[in-house]
Amino acid sequence: MTTHLIVPVAVMAALSALSACSSPPAEQSGDATAKPTAASGLAIETAVAREVENVPLGSAPGTIVLPPEARVAVTAPFSGAAVRVYVIEGQQVSRGDALALVRASEPVQIRGELARAQSAANLAEARAKRLSQLAEEGVIALARADEAAAELEQARASVAELSRLVSLGGVGPDGTMTLRAPIAGRLAHVGVETGGGIDALAAPFVIEAAGAYQVELQLPEQMARKVRPGMAVEIALAGGESEAAPVGGRIIAVAPSIDPVNRSVMARASIGAAPGIIAGRNVSVTILGQGSGIAVPDASVTRIDAKDHVFVRKASDKQGGWEKRAVEILARSGGEAVIAEGLAAGDVVAASSIAELKAANAE
Incomplete structure (x- = not known):
């Protein structure tokens, strides 16, 4: 009987000692403000840093415009009256299409002058031949033949x-002439009606060429320092067309000075024709850099001592500790921050509980 009573007592003593060893340190000390580390049970979301090409430098507002060479004015060689107008403003025309039939009096007068000039030229030719022959025979002086x-x-x-x-x-012989479209495009201006007068110094028609557009950009001062001609751009159409694929283009010019009114730098990009691309439309333009960087969620970046930092998981710490690391931001776009220096592809960064990690690091 004695032997059977001793065994349970020993087991109970061992369990009691094991329970005492496994108690949390905070509970043993009575400290209820444990630092927010991985051991304290914070649910920290993570993200893996990845390498990206054509880094977005940022977005800027823009307005679609036509290139300077895209507009062509159609003028009449002579002043006259519009006998018939074949087109209306906004109409699409092909090269060579008739725009208007014009009658002018000046061409009729010119035809009469041409007939008289041809007759005078015939007489001058006969006289020159005769005098040239007489000069060769020595009858008259050579100077008269030269005259x-x-x-x-x-x-x-x-x-x-x-x-x-x-x-x-x-x-034509009656002074009529047909004005035709020199290029294919859209009639942006029709300034004459049937029966109206046409001045030779004014343009009754203006045609906008189709197929080529440009975007005027207002770049923030900080972004403008990084933008160079040749960089690619993507144009997102505003007004509920977010599902459409962005239209690509390229920077062709950047102004050398800052606008003193809005503190922005004007730039211009060329783009091709696409559904929704209309002159005068406002768009959002993303400028893509020509280098590469490391992308992480924008929420992973925080400011510490006036510098950008991220919290990186320590590879050597089996408990999942975190270290702060200073980084240089290249660009922010689409909810991501692109890092130029400070991170490598494959690094695991904290994407949540940044404030807690920052407070723990400060302590």
């Missing part, structure tokens, strides 16, 4: 000039 030859050249020049004027705009 006749010069008059012939002058008459021929007048005929050539008048012939060129007659051929302008395909003017």
